[in-house]
Amino acid sequence: MTSAEMFEAFSDEWGGGGGKRGGQAAWALMLEWRRWLMTQVMCHTPSYKRELLHFVHTNIITHTYRPHTGLRGTFVYYSRSTKMKLIHESALCLLRLLLLVELFARSSAHPGQNFSLCSVFGPMIHQVDKLINSSKRLHGLTEDDLKHFEGMDHKLESLPHIRHTAVHFSSLKVNESLSLLYGYTESFKLHVGWLKTVRENFSLPFQSDEGAINHLSHLSNLINTSLHQIKEDVPLLPSSSPFPDVPTAFDATRLSVEISEQLKVFCRWSKRVLLLFRRRSGCGRH
Structure with a gap:
């Protein structure tokens, strides 16, 4: 499951008015999403690279849509400075997203927490x-x-x-x-x-x-x-x-x-x- 899919599932659970069971499901999804984000930020795995390319593809306005294989080929032939800039900016976005999830986790009322x-x-x-x-x-x-x-x-x-x-x-x-x-x-x-x-x-x-x-x-x-x-x-x-x-x-x-x-x-x-x-x-x- 990608970060976008996790966020969409979490939003559906939290905003769907599912009562206590829905709130617990949303909480579990949020914790799973937070673990996924931490993994992507801390570990440079193939999954991280794929998601990073997807992030660049969907969030850089000047980028032209191409098939995923074409995106990979285009990315490989970027200059070193351009690649590092894209990775740096995308990683910063992931970090900001992770911080938002952490803040939400601490401010949300979990059923078993006082x-x-x-x-x-x-x-x-x-x-x-x-x-x-x-x-x-x-x-x-x-x-x-x-x-x-x-x-x-x-x-x-x-x-x-x-x-x-x-x-x-x-x-x-x-x-x-x-x-x-x-x-x-x-x-x-x-x-x-x-x-x-x-x-x-x-x-x-x-x-x-x-x-x-x-x-x-x-x-x-x-x-x-x-x-x-x-x-x-x-x-x-x-x-x-x-x-x-x-x-x-x-x-x-x-x-x-x-x-x-x-x-x-x-x-x-x-x-x-x-x-x-x-x-x-x-x-x-x-």
């Missing part, structure tokens, strides 16, 4: 990494101490139940996932804030709680910003949850272990989701 979110994916992932470290220190216990809490029943039914199966990840959508991520973040912030109050009441260390609350707040603000950027409503959340009574310091420590484990699950899920959407959106690493 360029406006590229600036927040990196900071969100960074906050999740910090939150992972905070979640590991939330209970303040050593590995040996943690063994005493293995197998204990979970008491906090109000904690988010996060689905992280392969089927679930394959069906994720940006707007729904960001809303879900925002709800999970706010829920954990509420639980860690409650845990901090409980630990204060029993004179237990709570510095790790403050660190986790800080990272959750930053993450929540970033998600809020991203929802506004894609014009999605920020979910309304309950102001409080039904927390259980905590009669002893041991119960407070047990609950800190439970929240810590669930927070780590949340962090792993969040990072996987954010990396997935950053890759789908075509964002570079920031």
Whole structure:
């Protein structure tokens, strides 16, 4: 397929009003056209030479129409300076055309791309990494101490139940996932804030709680910003949850272990989701 044929096919697809399928077909044709142009500009292949001759034949006003074999013969007997001028001018035209395609590719809305979110994916992932470290220190216990809490029943039914199966990840959508991520973040912030109050009441260390609350707040603000950027409503959340009574310091420590484990699950899920959407959106690493 020549450059003219590719451009004509692309124009038909893009301007034909084919809906989502037509837009995707036009996008695929445009990418194919861009690859073809780059090949022609960078590589002096026989195809390049043929297309260049065709370009000269159809775009130089003073050129007289002749059969393709005659054009080739005429071109061969041009002077060296004339041939170089024609090649130089044609190559410049191809380069300009390539630049126009690149500009169009960057400005067009591809169905799977969310360029406006590229600036927040990196900071969100960074906050999740910090939150992972905070979640590991939330209970303040050593590995040996943690063994005493293995197998204990979970008491906090109000904690988010996060689905992280392969089927679930394959069906994720940006707007729904960001809303879900925002709800999970706010829920954990509420639980860690409650845990901090409980630990204060029993004179237990709570510095790790403050660190986790800080990272959750930053993450929540970033998600809020991203929802506004894609014009999605920020979910309304309950102001409080039904927390259980905590009669002893041991119960407070047990609950800190439970929240810590669930927070780590949340962090792993969040990072996987954010990396997935950053890759789908075509964002570079920031």
